[in-house]
Amino acid sequence: MALCRRPGPWDDMMPTTSEAPRPRGTLSARPLSTPMSRKSERVIAGRYDLVRVIGKGGMASVFLADDAETGRQVAVKLLHAHLAADLDVRERFANEIRAIRRIDHPNVVRALDDGDHQHRPYLVLELVDGESMASYLRRSGPLPPDEALSLTRHAARGLAAMHAAGVVHRDVTPGNLLLVHVAGEPYAIKISDLGLASIAGHTDDLDSTLAGTTSYMAPELVVGEEPDHRADVYALGMVMFFALTGELPFTGRSPAEVYAHQLVSPAPPPSWLVDDLDPNIDRIVLTALRKDPAYRYATMNAMFQDIERALKLRAGTPNGVAATPPSDRYHPKTEEGRQLLERLVAAQA
Structure with missing residues (x-):
């Protein structure tokens, strides 16, 4: 399936790269350092x-x-x-x-x-005998749709279990998804690094504006609002976009520019970069990447089920979210958030 960048309103926010995808290969162990001494x-x-x-x-x-x-x-x-x-x-x-x-x-x-x-x-x-999804993507380049869907399906299943236990990861990135071999499939995913996780019923003092990796942060995290499980839905949508296309929907010369895009720029569909992509996959990714959490998947399990439908593992076609937001722009709930949004957008003018 060929990459085919199509003209669109997202041209000024997409990265360019001259690096050719590396050949696909098998999982390899990371080099180890020298042994411990005393x-x-x-x-x-x-x-x-x-x-x-x-x-x-x-x-x-x-x-x-x-x-x-x-x-x-x-x-x-x-x-x-x-x-x-x-x-x-x-x-x-x-x-x-x-x-x-x-x-x-x-x-x-x-x-x-x-x-x-x-x-x-x-x-x-x-001990997980495998490499991160980030490392794998650096070697392989964009993945075939079925492989990208299969990996994100495993991640969605693990995140759904975390949410059921009252835990929100808050830093879902390819670097925190570890690949392992499983019977019947090339790889499965194990989610790692819960250092930024929030736990239901437990108050943490972590500054939520710092909780996460810039390119994968949901808009509510950008403006410092308390996120729920739908912040992980957004981040997994980013992971899925990157796995399919080899690029991120929002880039910039600084973190502030990326934050501004996260708040006000509609995400392009993956099919803008991937020729002949199933429209159902676009529907899944764009539903996950809605600015307002109310218009994303209500639960990670709902996203998991749509991924299974796209893989023909479950009857029906992906549902997405029927309601369409009036505008795909984040509207902060606090005055501090509104002021931050205005400053970020003004700085890019």
């Missing part, structure tokens, strides 16, 4: 023998570890030493533990244990 630093809780760093973020490192009790390998996420005294960071780490402990689902990375090591909190997770 045993006192290496063994946690007398049980988890840290072998190598397999991932590193701003808050924590993730280690491949041997579990002495089970004989299995696990992933151990350990807060960086220089952040051990930062109460805000420790609360965010604790929030991730609370969130992931609520969920037991095959499409969500499973928590096995947690604790404190030398005044640094840690979280033990099942």
Whole structure:
């Protein structure tokens, strides 16, 4: 299926790229760092023998570890030493533990244990032998529609389980979706990194305007309003658009320009970039990317069911949302949000 950029009102917001898609390939393990040195630093809780760093973020490192009790390998996420005294960071780490402990689902990375090591909190997770969807897309380029739908179907199923447990992820991106092999399908998805998740009944102090990755943030997050599960619907619509086209619907020279697009620019249909794309897929993506949450899918399960209909795994055709918004522009609910929208839009004039 060929990419075919068509003239349209979205021309000034789409990125250009000269990089050709990389050949498709099999999943490959990420390169590992050098082994840990001193045993006192290496063994946690007398049980988890840290072998190598397999991932590193701003808050924590993730280690491949041997579990002495089970004989299995696990992933151990350990807060960086220089952040051990930062109460805000420790609360965010604790929030991730609370969130992931609520969920037991095959499409969500499973928590096995947690604790404190030398005044640094840690979280033990099942080891996922695969790569992120972001890495896969960098190698493969845009995916065939059925493959893109299959991957987002798994992600939608996992997110629906999270929402049923009262957890909103708030940072659904290809980098937080891990690919694993499953019988009968090329890959399944396991959702990871719940560090920005919100939990029903628990008040967090995380600044919601900072909660998320710029290109995947729902409009309500941009203006600092408290999001619900429909913010994850929006983000998964972004993931689906990117998987299908290899591009994002909104780009800019600065985060502020992207934020402005998230608030006031209608999303283009994926078919603007992908020739002969099934209109039902357009319907799913554009429903997920509505500015006003009231016009998106009401639940992640509704989006999951429409993806299954598009894959012919469920009877019928995708429904989307019947109601059409009067204008696809976000209308903040607070005065602070309205002022922020005005400043962002004015800055791009």
